[in-house]
Amino acid sequence: MKQYSLAIHGGAGAISRKKMTEEKSCAYRAALSDALAEAENILLRGGTALEAVEKAVMNMEDSPLFNAGKGAVYTHEGKHEMDAAIMCGKTLDAGAVSLISTIRNPIVLAKTILERSEHIFLAGEGAMEFAKQENIAFEDAAWFNTEFRFNSLQKAKMKQKIELDHNEREDKYGTVGAVALDQYGNLAAATSTGGMTNKRFGRIGDSPLIGIGTYANNKTCAISCTGKGEDFIRAMVAYDISCLMEYKGFSLEAASRFVVQSKLPVKSGGLIAVDSKGNIVMPFNSEGMYRASVSNSKAKEVFIFQP
């Protein structure tokens, strides 16, 4: 059997070991396992890396546990504004969306842009008009309502600050993502996020930005980031790792470690990445990062805190 590798994340941040109950930990682990298994199944059946990362992200978007899709946090105005991006390492084609609402799976819209639009990045009302033309699934705004997230908004408003919260104060940087190498040697990356609780002003983070929160290139690696978007933009995280591999000959492991440890401020977040040989890394400099990985040569692993 040829090499395949797959990694997913469900956000990084100040996930407190103390506050993490056994019940909550089990729920997250089960959700990660489920998303991983569905995507692995695609790779096992001969599907592409692009299909696998889309499926993993869709699965997590449909879970209320993660800050993406159904579980997206509330903006200041009480809406859900979501961003997503996907990239194919073989063709360098990409699709990205920002500031969309009521679309059930933003990652499906991003993949449709990759496949069917001459553009790469669509945003706001225009992106939703494109989604309608392409028969992308919408949901009522009420579908995205979760009591838990609504309470987070009220708390954030009381504190009069913008929270990058995903899980109260326990998971500051909620995002989901997936990276994969398929049996054909192709890489792909996908990321989806609901942004920041109480955010205003149409803020766009790193998730939908090609080369920052999401990047794939068969020459080097596929990457999906999660964390404080502005830190990731300043450091050009995903493409920087790719360039350290391509131009300085760094391994994926050395390049990722260097960028996370030396170019990002402490507690910014983390990333998952896979290279063209199937190596997987999942470094982060926050307290925790929901993550899981599997390959044809290594059994499934699911982690929340530092190993």
Next chain:
Amino acid sequence: MKQYSLAIHGGAGAISRKKMTEEKSCAYRAALSDALAEAENILLRGGTALEAVEKAVMNMEDSPLFNAGKGAVYTHEGKHEMDAAIMCGKTLDAGAVSLISTIRNPIVLAKTILERSEHIFLAGEGAMEFAKQENIAFEDAAWFNTEFRFNSLQKAKMKQKIELDHNEREDKYGTVGAVALDQYGNLAAATSTGGMTNKRFGRIGDSPLIGIGTYANNKTCAISCTGKGEDFIRAMVAYDISCLMEYKGFSLEAASRFVVQSKLPVKSGGLIAVDSKGNIVMPFNSEGMYRASVSNSKAKEVFIFQP
């Protein structure tokens, strides 16, 4: 006198030598000279690179000749949707806006985000709300009306296609930009665009994307791009040049030439860049690029076609 360098562009594309009248050529040259002189004046008086690139771009935004600010092209809906970004090479702070309208100088809003927002990238209605709070100058939608651009939209609609036109079919990729090195050794880059005639779906091009259309880093260089945005996104143009310098030891000239000639499809567009030693390059692979440069050691130059 310490080194300072400055370069500006007013868009690249299929600028036909045959169709370029003496009158039109003079008008563009005068507008470029004017923007260059105003920005150089700032550098000469001890102003910063960030102030100089903002001023050069503001000046071109106020001219109806360039596809930015007043001269912005019409979207499919007959509106003007503008994007801009600015970055400081010393701090790596940046400000970017996308899909805004009725703001006289999008680059001023981008600089205000750099200086006064905890975020980097704001878009749409939210960005305009922030602009109002910050007392950024608005103009009536009518202020952006130009007969010439309106006629371009009608023609494009008749052809039922999206045009990256700036100047009928003569300047496909209209954008303005500036890069500078100031006497304190700091670099800055700024870019502003009105996008594509007849564009739909809230398309975001490369101009407001940090590391793609706009980038500055004192370690390497400052860059502003102009051209077919999707090509520039796939190639991660600005940060790729920076990485070739930082990680492979390429000169600015070698890095820029390599990226424009080897990573961009033919006729994609071009860029202007200045490095920390004050070297200026202005490569492009389209027929022409409106551009001008000056430094303390080199007299003003204004070009439209290949030299």
